[in-house]
Amino acid sequence: MKEILSRWYAKDSVKKILSSLISILIGLCVGALLVLITGIFKSTISGKGIWEGIRIVFLGILSTGRDANGALSWGLNASNLGNMLFRATPLIMTGLSVGVAYKTGLFNIGAPGQYLMGTMTSLAIALSIPSEVVPAWLIWIIAVLGAALAGALWGAIPGIVKAFFNINEVIACIMTNWIAANVVTWFFDGSGFCNVQEYGKTGYIYPTRYNNVATVKLGLDKLFAGSQVNGGIIFAILIAIGMYILINKTTLGYQLKACGSNRNAAKYAGIKDRRNIILSMAISGALAGVGAALYWLSGNTEFVWSTYQALPAVGFNGIPVALLALNNPIGVIFTGIFMAMLNIVGQQLTNLTAYNEYISDVIIAIIVYMAAFSLVIRVWLEGKSKKKAIAEESKEVTKKEEE
Amino acid sequence: MENTSEYVIEMLHITKEFPGIKANDDITLQLKKGEIHALLGENGAGKSTLMSVLFGLYQPEKGVIKKDGVEVKINNPNDATALHIGMVHQHFKLIDVFTVLDNIILGAEDTKMGFLARKAARAKLEELSEKYGLAVDLDAKIEDITVGMQQRTEILKMLYRDNEILIFDEPTAVLTPQEISELMQIMKNLAKEGKSILFISHKLNEIMEVSNRVTILRKGRYVGTVDTASTNKQELSNMMVGRPVQLEVVKDVAKPTDVVLSIENMCVASHLHKKDAVHDVSMKVRRGEIVCIAGIDGNGQTEFIHGLTGLDKITSGKVELCGEDITHASVSKKGKNMSHIPEDRHKHGLILDFTLEDNMVLQRFREPQFARAGFIKFPEVRKYAQKLIDQYDVRSGQGPVTVARSMSGGNQQKAIIARELDREKDLVVAVQPTRGLDVGAIEYIHSQLIAQRDAGKAVLLVSLELDEVLSLSDRILVMYEGEIVGELDPKKTNAQELGLYMSGAKRNQEEGSNE
CATH class of the missing domain: 3.40.50.300 (P-loop containing nucleotide triphosphate hydrolases)
Structure with missing residues (x-):
């Protein structure tokens, strides 16, 4: 048994997962601690309230509200789970966006901008092509592709600037983010997409259902009754798997990784480093753009178009999603869903206890911190087995020598 | 006390x-x-x-x-x-x-x-x-x-x-x-x-x-x-x-045949100063000979090799390889007939975070042998890497899946040599191939380079070690401040004379000064 465990532990992937789980656990514990401390210093929160808060922090996703006696009840909450998957969809996409760029040695902090360009393009296409003329499913596909293209173009800009002028992509990304925020505001400001039909909805763009465009549900709405979930999550997972294959199995992925790990060696081997930097940023941008499309084409999401003062958090949250998954596309599926879960937990805190959702923001912040730290945790985990590996190499050498 | x-x-x-x-x-x-x-x-x-x-x-x-x-x-x-x-x-x-x-x-x-x-x-x-x-x-x-x-x-x-x-x-x-x-x-x-x-x-x-x-x-x-x-x-x-080592390089007399590499008046700009790092360099390298560029470090050898292999731009001059003009060709085009054992194995030679097998196909991963429809054929890569590992005796902890970073310097260099020599190109460019290696590995690398020469390849060697220059090469070109200042026959010269050329105290007679 111990043998199996140690062999299992020796696997690199196991250590990676373990290190991420540890950082998540630390984040949750600090969140619980925060609940405890706030509870102690706030006279309105009783000991029972604290205990309830802590339980929600850890298990909020399984909370079904309160029963007749006012005690917390637990079980599978279909609407919460469905909403979690719905919110996870764009997070997985922006996580992929950051992760894929990182494989090429680039830090794509431009996901919010690429996401906004995807938002603008997908909404504009979905609302402007009349569904009486073109079938709605075709409009949906065109809108997704348009968003991908817009995101790709927006991502390629920092890539080009980096490849040809060696300007740090982080700076270029931050600038393109704010340019995107202003372009989007300006575009919708003068457009006919602003929702004027529903009373009190000033500042919103029409949800795409007004043009009968909506992401297919694929039966998920029945599985998770009462939630916003749709087929987008399936698409996101498929794209993540596709990215995994692209990175690990194809010549393109090999080139991208080569450029990311050692640009000089890639150049030495005749790999076009500039092309790959631009390509990597374009792919990243496309992923973020599609993420936006999958969210806003759901049919019932309403975009607040005046974004020039704030960038979408889902873009930035792609960074912790990718970090926590150690930039592995498959891992991103899980960390994306996890981040969405924290979001739901925050809601549950607001709805069911005297605490509010901002605690979940703190938890996310701690986990982001710990995610950066997960590298340290991994080094620590590896430290134990590294000496073993050295020993094995020497053994191998000795064995060969004896032959 | x-x-x-x-x-x-x-x-x-x-x-x-x-x-x-x-x-x-x-x-x-x-x-x-x-x-x-x-x-x-x-x-x-x-x-x-x-x-x-x-x-x-x-x-x-x-x-x-x-x-x-x-x-x-x-x-x-x-x-x-x-x-x-x-x-x-x-x-x-x-x-x-x-x-x-x-x-x-x-x-x-x-x-x-x-x-x-x-x-x-x-x-x-x-x-x-x-x-x-x-x-x-x-x-x-x-x-x-x-x-x-x-x-x-x-x-x-x-x-x-x-x-x-x-x-x-x-x-x-x-x-x-x-x-x-x-x-x-x-x-x-x-x-x-x-x-x-x-x-x-x-x-x-x-x-x-x-x-x-x-x-x-x-x-x-x-x-x-x-x-x-x-x-x-x-x-x-x-x-x-732990066994008798061949310290002296043993080789037959070179039998050079047709020209493989011909360089005329090549100049490469310097990244450090306004003058050319490589100035007006001309040479010919033929099949079946080892031509060595000797010189003190920093006299333009690195820039010369970078210009030749395409890592840097050539500002003027002409380079012909196997009859093709490759002066301004891309790295991969130049690599068609040239393999390159780079000076810095960590910076250029290997991707340290890649496995040994991935490093073995660094230039070749697109070739039909290793890829189909854009997908890498990993079983083929594994097989090929294992073949090179056995053939060139590259030692590592876990064979093909060893991460290059964890290997010893000598075995990293062996891996590069295996990769480059197995590509079987007409010109082998080897830059300080034995730097930092021990006698056993040096002996091995020298014998490999001589085997390449005897197999009818042209070998262009850059070395800072006088011993290596004198023992391995068939012809010595001395580089000083970016120029070729002398061509010497290793059999007719010695370390002292070579040192004088390398320090710029002496130039070929045709340049004006004399002995």
Whole structure:
């Protein structure tokens, strides 16, 4: 048994997962601690309230509200789970966006901008092509592709600037983010997409259902009754798997990784480093753009178009999603869903206890911190087995020598 | 305390184990006062572990360390410093933006009312550098001075701390031939003044020249200690490798045939100054010969190779390879008929975070043998890597899936050589292919290059090692300040003459000056 465990532990992937789980656990514990401390210093929160808060922090996703006696009840909450998957969809996409760029040695902090360009393009296409003329499913596909293209173009800009002028992509990304925020505001400001039909909805763009465009549900709405979930999550997972294959199995992925790990060696081997930097940023941008499309084409999401003062958090949250998954596309599926879960937990805190959702923001912040730290945790985990590996190499050498 | 022992440092029966391996197995090393004691062994023989034990970085499982005949316990580097043991590491521990003076006093600063007492330090250092012939500019910043001067700074650092036992960890690996001979002189001066020196190296010439005694390690075990005066290079290398080693390069007379590479008036711009790094270089390399570009480091060899292989732009001139004009071709186009063993195996040669098998197909991953429809055929890559590993005897912990970073320098270089030679190109460009390697590996690489030549390939070698230049090449071109200043026949020249050309003191007669 111990043998199996140690062999299992020796696997690199196991250590990676373990290190991420540890950082998540630390984040949750600090969140619980925060609940405890706030509870102690706030006279309105009783000991029972604290205990309830802590339980929600850890298990909020399984909370079904309160029963007749006012005690917390637990079980599978279909609407919460469905909403979690719905919110996870764009997070997985922006996580992929950051992760894929990182494989090429680039830090794509431009996901919010690429996401906004995807938002603008997908909404504009979905609302402007009349569904009486073109079938709605075709409009949906065109809108997704348009968003991908817009995101790709927006991502390629920092890539080009980096490849040809060696300007740090982080700076270029931050600038393109704010340019995107202003372009989007300006575009919708003068457009006919602003929702004027529903009373009190000033500042919103029409949800795409007004043009009968909506992401297919694929039966998920029945599985998770009462939630916003749709087929987008399936698409996101498929794209993540596709990215995994692209990175690990194809010549393109090999080139991208080569450029990311050692640009000089890639150049030495005749790999076009500039092309790959631009390509990597374009792919990243496309992923973020599609993420936006999958969210806003759901049919019932309403975009607040005046974004020039704030960038979408889902873009930035792609960074912790990718970090926590150690930039592995498959891992991103899980960390994306996890981040969405924290979001739901925050809601549950607001709805069911005297605490509010901002605690979940703190938890996310701690986990982001710990995610950066997960590298340290991994080094620590590896430290134990590294000496073993050295020993094995020497053994191998000795064995060969004896032959 | 009266020194009753003949030895200043004794390491007796040291055994240091790492899980599954004895890095040091019953090793005894005795250092006499005022001697230069060389520690010889291949990469991975346990030299560094032994020195780390002496420096307090590792605790041995068995064995004792004695200083002046008294048993001591060295638990950390501070203990070692207190016992006046100092070390010059292979990679210097200096702060680039500090001056030489500040680097030396860092960590041992004398202060007066909280202010640095630089004046006293300066006086002491001037005296020391005078005494031992260590010329450094105390006010220069580290980033502005040569590697040789940085090393002298490290030596002064040890002397400033009144160290009596000086450890030099492969000190010549980074130096030019001139700097090496200066260092040898400095080491002799230090020994004459009563300092005891431990000199870690696998370069036999230096050991023969400078040391009094040699202790040889092999695979963690003690092989023996011999007086340098009563031994020779052949004996030492046999002890080190454990089998008779071919020190002299054995090769037949070259039979050069048709021209493979023809370079006319090539110029490459410098990244550092406005002048050309490579100026008006012309040469021809033919099948069946090894042409060597000799020169002191930094005379344009790197830029020349970068221009030739496409890593850098050629500003003017013409390069023809196998009859094709490749002057401005891309790296991959140039690579069609050229393989390139790069100067810096970490910067260019390997992707250290990739596995060995991924590194083996660095240029070839797109070829039909390894890819179909954009997907890499990993079983094929594995098979190919395994073939190269077996054929070229590349040793690594886990075979094809070993991460390149975890391999020893010698085996990393072997992997590059395997990859480049197996591509079977008409021109082999090898830049310092044996840098930092031990005798066994050097012997192997030399024989491989000669085999390439005999198989009808053209070999263009760039080397800084005079021995290598003289023994391996069929024709020598000397590069000085970006120009070819002489063409020599290795059979008709010697190290002295070569040195004159390399230092710019002499040029080919046609250039005007004469002998």
